[in-house]
Amino acid sequence: MRASQTLSPTLKETPSDAEVISHQLLLRAGMIRKVAAGLYNWLPLGLKVLRNVESIVREEMNKSGAQEVLMPIVQPADLWEESGRWEQYGKELLRIKDRHDRDFCLGPTHEEVITDLIRNNLNSYKQLPQNFYQIQTKFRDEVRPRFGLMRGREFLMKDAYSFHSSEASLQETYDLMHQTYCNIFERLGLDYRPVEADTGSIGGNGSHEFHVIADSGEDAIVFSDQSHYAANIEKAEALAPKDNASEPSQALEKFATPDVHSIEALCQFANTSADQTVKTLLVHGENHTKEAPELIALILRGDHELNEIKAEKLDGIKAPLTFAEPSEVKAVTGTDIGSIGPQDNLTSYVDRSAAVLNDFYTGANETGFHNKGVNWERDFTLPKVADIRNVVAGDPSPCGKGTLHIKRGIEVGHIFQLGTKYSQALNATVLDENGKAKTLIMGCYGIGVSRVVAACIEQNHDDKGIIWPEAIAPFKAIILPLNLKKSETVKLEAEKLYQSLDNANIDTYFDDRDERPGVKFADAELLGIPHQFIIGDKALKNGEIEYQNRATGERKPLPLSEIDAFIGSL
RNA sequence: CGGGGUAUAGCGCAGUCUGGUAGCGCACUACACUGGGGGUGUAGUGGUCGCAGGUUCAAAUCCUGCUACUCCGACCA
Numbered sequence: 224m225r226a227s228q229t230l231s232p233t234l235k236e237t238p239s240d241a242e243v244i245s246h247q248l249l250l251r252a253g254m255i256r257k258v259a260a261g262l263y264n265w266l267p268l269g270l271k272v273l274r275n276v277e278s279i280v281r282e283e284m285n286k287s288g289a290q291e292v293l294m295p296i297v298q299p300a301d302l303w304e305e306s307g308r309w310e311q312y313g314k315e316l317l318r319i320k321d322r323h324d325r326d327f328c329l330g331p332t333h334e335e336v337i338t339d340l341i342r343n344n345l346n347s348y349k350q351l352p353q354n355f356y357q358i359q360t361k362f363r364d365e366v367r368p369r370f371g372l373m374r375g376r377e378f379l380m381k382d383a384y385s386f387h388s389s390e391a392s393l394q395e396t397y398d399l400m401h402q403t404y405c406n407i408f409e410r411l412g413l414d415y416r417p418v419e420a421d422t423g424s425i426g427g428n429g430s431h432e433f434h435v436i437a438d439s440g441e442d443a444i445v446f447s448d449q450s451h452y453a454a455n456i457e458k459a460e461a462l463a464p465k466d467n468a469s470e471p472s473q474a475l476e477k478f479a480t481p482d483v484h485s486i487e488a489l490c491q492f493a494n495t496s497a498d499q500t501v502k503t504l505l506v507h508g509e510n511h512t513k514e515a516p517e518l519i520a521l522i523l524r525g526d527h528e529l530n531e532i533k534a535e536k537l538d539g540i541k542a543p544l545t546f547a548e549p550s551e552v553k554a555v556t557g558t559d560i561g562s563i564g565p566q567d568n569l570t571s572y573v574d575r576s577a578a579v580l581n582d583f584y585t586g587a588n589e590t591g592f593h594n595k596g597v598n599w600e601r602d603f604t605l606p607k608v609a610d611i612r613n614v615v616a617g618d619p620s621p622c623g624k625g626t627l628h629i630k631r632g633i634e635v636g637h638i639f640q641l642g643t644k645y646s647q648a649l650n651a652t653v654l655d656e657n658g659k660a661k662t663l664i665m666g667c668y669g670i671g672v673s674r675v676v677a678a679c680i681e682q683n684h685d686d687k688g689i690i691w692p693e694a695i696a697p698f699k700a701i702i703l704p705l706n707l708k709k710s711e712t713v714k715l716e717a718e719k720l721y722q723s724l725d726n727a728n729i730d731t732y733f734d735d736r737d738e739r740p741g742v743k744f745a746d747a748e749l750l751g752i753p754h755q756f757i758i759g760d761k762a763l764k765n766g767e768i769e770y771q772n773r774a775t776g777e778r779k780p781l782p783l784s785e786i787d788a789f790i791g792s793l
Numbered sequence: 794c795g796g797g798g799u800a801u802a803g804c805g806c807a808g809u810c811u812g813g814u815a816g817c818g819c820a821c822u823a824c825a826c827u828g829g830g831g832g833u834g835u836a837g838u839g840g841u842c843g844c845a846g847g848u849u850c851a852a853a854u855c856c857u858g859c860u861a862c863u864c865c866g867a868c869c870a
Binding site: 232234236237238239242257260366367484485486502503504505528529549558559561563564613706710738739740741742743744745746748757759760761769 | 820
């Protein structure tokens with residue numbers, strides 16, 4: 224492709240509304256342009272990258288035996304009412320009406336449509352298992368689209384749905400998809416990690432997320448340094464400390480703590496450390512109403528963070544987890560936030576780590592006062608003990624081997640054992656061996672194709688621009704002829720090289736623009752094409768051109784006679 | 794959802810406080826020079842100053858309403 228014939232508007236300056244590096248570089252490299260919040264045009268080079276990702280995904284999915292289908296973006300409300308999600312889904316589901324005033328939505332996902340398709344067209348257990356996928360545009364009306372392609376409203380997704388007559392069969396396909404996803408991310412050339420994930424409200428036996436490792440990632444993932452254990456921090460279990468609480472050695476003592484409202488302030492004031500303190504968080508119980516507040520106490524060691532996912536699953540707690548308003552706290556406990564301690568009168572849960580402390584500091588349940596030398600059972604009843612905190616780096620791995628480390632990750636894939644959630648709601652059954660109707664068991668498997676493009680840049684860039692992995696680069700090679708307009712030899716050699724690369728089936732970008740060398744170098748770097756061929760009079764005098772590798776920065780002369788061999792080695 | 798910020802040429806911004814000819818850099822067009830790391834000069838093109846209303850002799854500027862975009866927060870006892 225010739226640069227002079229390509230819409231590739233590169234920018235010298237970073238557009239002011241782009242925050243993350245992938246967004247900035249995609250805009251600067253002329254690969255995408257914004258249409259509205261969370262909606263983007265894909266320009267030729269960007270689209271080539273997207274298509275490259277797409278075709279790797281497609282090849283590997285086909286290899287796994289999955290069948291490609293294509294479902295509509297616009298979906299009838301009826302199906303969503305059947306699954307119950309028309310009510311549940313919330314505002315992310317963009318609802319629209321047609322000319323007859325009938326309700327439709329833009330598909331944020333396709334469980335309903337695929338289940339409807341299958342219930343009408345699969346009848347026998349003998350036809351199972353089957354796995355269907357599509358690569359298609361999804362629409363989610365995000366509260367706050369941000370980070371460019373990372374969290375757009377419209378995005379390209381590969382979603383797959385498998386159907387089974389037994390759990391064992393589901394497990395088999397699930398494992399196959401796990402392997403397929405590893406193959407895909409391997410081929411994409413990304414540093415990624417599959418991690419155990421929370422199964423959320425759906426339950427089921429298993430779920431894994433696939434994360435691209437990048438400092439800018441929105442998720443924290445934890446992994447053991449001595450085993451293959453890896454999990455989303457939402458899911459990772461914090462083991463109970465080995466030691467039990469020791470005997471109280473101090474007497475309970477109340478002391479005034481004016482203007483101390485945080486653990487940090489308490490530590491400074493009382494000259495202690497956060498791991499010797501206990502904090503009490505109050506959240507809404509499941510029967511909570513404004514008129515009759517029901518609060519539940521969650522008790523943690525001061526240096527630990529509450530894991531909301533874990534807490535939400537405890538008995539009696541309202542989902543989604545909501546913290547009590549300061550006024551509600553005051554009304555129920557008679558104390559202002561900042562001086563709350565364990566509550567003998569409220570349903571309470573204490574984290575495993577906080578449960579083994581003794582002689583600790585905590586709020587005195589009296590505004591402006593804290594207690595020291597506090598001990599469980601002697602001073603407060605020890606509540607139900609549960610794992611309700613996030614693990615921290617250095618915790619022992621729940622698998623029993625090694626210590627946990629934490630990294631940031633970008634979620635690019637998610638596989639899920641759905642079970643019968645949708646098949647039951649939509650009454651999708653097949654006849655079993657005995658001629659009895661049996662509810663289908665389902666799995667679902669997603670990859671954020673457009674997000675992969677952004678994640679890839681987050682992971683692979685430098686201060687000059689993008690560094691595409693070869694597998695998805697918009698072009699494999701770029702030719703940079705210097706002083707093209709004036710030098711006949713440069714022109715001749717450049718055209719010859721372009722032809723040779725073409726003959727070798729190497730997709731090449733030919734920068735035939737009449738630009739000064741500096742502009743061409745800078746753009747080539749920005750675009751991130753892996754192999755650069757520089758053709759200038761200087762080197763040609765010695766019968767050479769130059770080669771530069773974008774990723775390594777390696778630059779070397781290439782005698783004209785050796786070009787063909789070198790091309791062959793790419 | 795809560796709290797900020799911004800809206801002026803394709804991009805980045807000044808001008809708004811204190812109303813009076815719409816500006817700068819980049820990009821773009823033409824010509825010339827230059828030609829191995831975003832070069833130089835000369836001459837140009839391009840904007841109903843987000844939208845609607847109001848005040849005024851006069852509004853990018855003041856007032857009112859709206860819209861869009863964007864950032865932060867939603868881990869605090």
